[in-house]
Amino acid sequence: MATKPASATLPKSAAISKGYNFASTWEQNAPLTEQQQAAIATLSHAVAERPFPANLSHEHISGRENGLSVNTKDNTWEDSGAIETVLVNTNQFYKWFTDLESAMKSETEEKYRHYVNTLTERIQTCDDILHQVDATLDLFNELQLQHQAVATKTKTLHDACDRLLVEKQRLIEFAEALRSKLNYFDELENVATSFYSPNMNVGNENFLPLLKRLDECISYVESNPQYAESSVYLVKFRQLQSRALGMIRSHVVSVLKSASSQVQAAIRSSGGSKAAVSESVEASVIYVRFKAAASELKPLLEDIESRSSRKEYVQILSECHRLYCEQRFSLIRGIVHQRISEFAKKEALPSLTRSGCAYLMQVCQLEHQLFDHFFPSSSEDISNLAPLIDPLCTYLYDTLRPKLIHETNLDFLCELIDILKVEVLGEQISRRGESLAGLRPTLHRILADVHERLTFRARTHIRDEIANYLPSEDDLDYPAKLEQSAESKSGTTSADENPDVFKTWYPPLEKTLSCLSKLYRCLEPAVFTGLAQEAVEVCSLSIQKASKLVVKRSSPMDGQLFLIKHLLILREQIAPFDIEFSVTHKELDFSHLLEHLRRILRGQASLFDWSRSTSLARTLSPRVLESQIDAKKELEKSLKATCEEFIMSVTKLVVDPMLSFVTKVTAVKVALSSGSQNQKLDSVMAKPLKDQAFATPDKVAELVQKVSASLQQELPKVMEKMKLYLQNPSTRTILFKPIKTNIVEAHIQVQSLLKSEYTPEEVQSTINMVSIQDLQAQLDHLL
Structure with a gap:
């Protein structure tokens, strides 16, 4: 605008x-x-x-x-x-x-519209590109589906190929397994042809491999009985195996006989016979030459030992052991027999036993070494060599047996047991190990015979030398024997301070202890216990019989001390034996049989009434009576009774007047307390004790003097005799202690009566009895 x-x-x-x-x-x-x-x-x-x-x-x-x-x-x-x-x-x-x-x-907004138009164009372009991409993706998806279809078909083809390869491999393995199984059956013809070949023998290098292959075929056919005709093939295989094992046996026999012949020829060429060969020739020819001659068997025998897990080879190996032992025994039996016979002619029984065992141990060790050369795996079992060792040991046993039967010397028999048990079995065989183990059965047999003979001779010795011993005058010459021994002991010089104490013993005692000391280490505990119980019992009875003879010959006190002395020695000497002296005896009692038969004959009982106690079975059944005897307790009992008897006899010897006086006083007091119908007697007893005829101060003084004289004269003699019989001071002290007690007790009782019935003047001036303290000092001085 x-x-x-x-x-x-x-x-x-x-x-x-x-x-x-x-x-x-x-x-x-x-x-x-x-x-x-x-x-x-x-x-x-x-x-x-x-x-x-x-x-x-x-x-x-x-x-x-x-x-x-x-x-x-x-x-x-x-x-x-x-x-x-x-x-x-x-x-x-x-x-x-x-x-x-x-x-x-x-x-x-112009630039924004321009920008929007630009964006719209680009969005359109993008949409076009997206349409193209979608089309491309559709093509790609279709291509991917086609690729998956191709991959699936390819994988299926590969899997099929793999399955075909696996199936092919399985068929190949099956064919090979089938062929390997058929090989065992096909081997029959090959092995049979080889074994029946005229050139085949045990020495052939192909023999052992063929035998091994034959064993494999047998094992396979045995483990697969489900195969057709397996039993037929097994029979044929076993026939071939039996033929092969027979060839082995024949070969072993041939080689062993050839080796024995060579050894025998070498012995003859050395100038000696088989029974009189020297020890040097024995070692060099019989063992070294035989080992060299039979060395060709070693590989074969080792191969058989390696197959010992099969029963057929166990049998052939056992047969080879037997054949070997037979050949060796035939070769050396004459030499062994000759050696043992020479020992028997020259030496006594103990030395013969020692020499014979030493020689057999040498032979056994050499034979074991030779056997180990041929059978290294079988040598550990000593039973394999038993057919050779046992007959050789029998020569020694047959030589010793007659001598043992006639041997009566206990010392020789004990020495034999010591040789066999300690020297041979305990030292030599244990130290040398299993090489000598084959000797054990024979040695134990000989040892058992020696034990039996020793037991018999010990019982005979106890019966003849102890139970039935007849003492001489010199044996019963007590106390003269002890006095002579004491004199000789006092007269000995310093060089001879230990005289033979056995000379003062009663001979059966010395024989008993000597016999037991020998038997203790030689016999079994059960056997020794029975013999010891019997010997102690018999010895104790023999000593008691001898003590009665000593009483007649000398005096009762000598007899008592004789018995105490020997019973103490016997008790002391048997104490180290760690045994029980108690023995149970069983015997059959038929004493009731006669009464039962009488009742049956009288008709009071039936013979066939099995429900009653009078039946035939019960009538004829004996009663078993048991009795237990303890020789040691019986010995203690006898010793105790003898000691008590001796104590009472010495007590009476010394203080008998006092004991009689106390007894009379006690009787008077008892009569007064109980009353009496005799007036005259009452008037007499009514008097005071000192007015009684037996109890006047003079009478009491007289008996006190008698006792005092006995204390000073008789008791020292008793003590001297005790010292003569009982050398041990402690034993005398133990035995004298109750004597002293009895003497002191008698004095105490008399003093008590004097104090109550007599005046002090009468006690001191007239009776004048020794005080208890002085008496004890006097008695102690005697010890």
């Missing part, structure tokens, strides 16, 4: 005035901030620089409504002084303003 400057003279229109006033009023009521004003100024400058729209003329603006036109020359409203068309009302102004605003908006 173009405006012309208005003349200064033209009045302004009312609309303009109102508009101006409105703007002023608006400006006043709503003032702008500095920032807003700066923004308006900036917009004003920007609008001022913009060109007019194309549909407007720079010179004028024409309006259609009411012929109104506005012409402006300047850019500012304030400078616009002339307007072509006069705006006469508000409507015209608003219309004009609207057109102007539209023009301005159109000019302002």
